[in-house]
Amino acid sequence: MTTATTTRHAAGVADAVKVYGSGDTAVRALDGVSVGFPAGRFTAIMGPSGSGKSTLMHCAAGLDTLTSGAAFIGDTPLSTLDDRRLTLLRRDRVGFVFQAFNLIPTLTVAENITLPLDLAGAKGSREWIDALVDVVGLRDRLHHRPAELSGGQQQRVAVARAFAGRPDVVFADEPTGNLDSRSGEEVLNLLGRAVRRMDRTVVMVTHDPVAAAHADEVVFLADGRLVDRMESPTADKVLDRMKAFDTKGGRS
Template sequence: MTTHHSGVATAPRATTAAARAMDLTKVYGQGETQVVALDAVSVEFRQAQFTAIMGPSGSGKSTLMHCMAGLDAISGGSARIGDTELNGLKDKKLTQLRRDKIGFIFQAFNLLPTLTALENITLPMDIAGRKPDRAWLDRVVQTVGLADRLKHRPSQLSGGQQQRVAVARALASRPEIIFADEPTGNLDSRSGAEVLGFLRNSVRELGQTVVMVTHDPVAASYADRVVFLADGRIVDDIAGPTADSVLERMRNLSGGAPRTPGSDATARTS
């Protein structure tokens, strides 16, 4: 059943996991130079939910996302996208999984300058030899507000518009999950807020699953949930974050204050 929030039709929420880690470990180097980037991390990212991953520099947040997205091999434990175990997956199968089931949004927009916005959006499907679902593509384009920019090349678009093209590209193939690594890092505050709003709407209206790494408490406040890492371990997990509640958690992590999970997390109004 479709639910409504502030008069906006929303996609029904699922309770199953789009991605899951169990005792996930990532180790770089050997001997005296060995660094444990992830230390037996267990976490689920649920379908139709927007999750932010935060933590101090070097906490392992980007490593977790890269391992869960199949961009980096894991050292131990389990990483799954849906029912598919990534650990030990052959390169060809891993490439197919990333192409068919995962969407990516990076800080650098990664658009091809010679292609139009529409051509950039459909490029992954073109490479895979698949035709886009026209109705879904139209819906994605409307959701991110690009209907009047589809014939423009990246040089004719603002930074915020270029990142919206990247968001639409990630959504266009209807992936099971989208991983976003600091997607507003190169944007001014207004453009960043627009892109975060579009990600928020893709979850609420299109039923998309989004996992975003960010260092910005305001960006994290757009999420349904924030997972905090420190020294390669999950140290906190709050629902309904606000910028203030996220900032307080980050201060606690930086200052070594005691953890009080979920004590003051309040729902963000939107």
């Protein structure tokens, strides 16, 4: 006898449509996308420029609203939340890592990491923060300020800050875009360790096949539609799939 298992999704969208503008100038950035991002997994979103990958992330994270369809964090449909409750959800259940590090220059590394908790008036678990500091490898930098750190170290602080409140999901938008290849590799390995050693969930938008190869799965968008999924990606397999978009004349 076989037992069916149900995948729990940390976030996702259903029949997602996003249209910018109107009339002849309207742009359909998402065109009926349905995709779930499994909890405890590292998912990368890829596609040609203009494919809708960043729009998908922004709508799934509650940073932008859909024209139609639904976006969820866990079992919570974002469209049912007013501005205040949506803000609280993003604060308490979602973490963000962006290409720009967005650290507060006057705060130390330790203060930057715990900033979301401090702003929320919450007391995070000391054990959790200590474990997080060890995972990101910043214990000897806790009293430094951002200007005293390399770019890679600053992004590691940003990653630690994103995970500090134990969010349901962390969205990373081109997190290695401002880093050299070695620092980028360190940050990607860090995201992977957070998923596998701390049971976190990461959804990352990237244009880089090498970055995508760090994920458990890659979802591919083209012209605002979900066109493929790839388990256990490698850089070569992802690159080959992206070349197929060029061959088929995907929108640039």
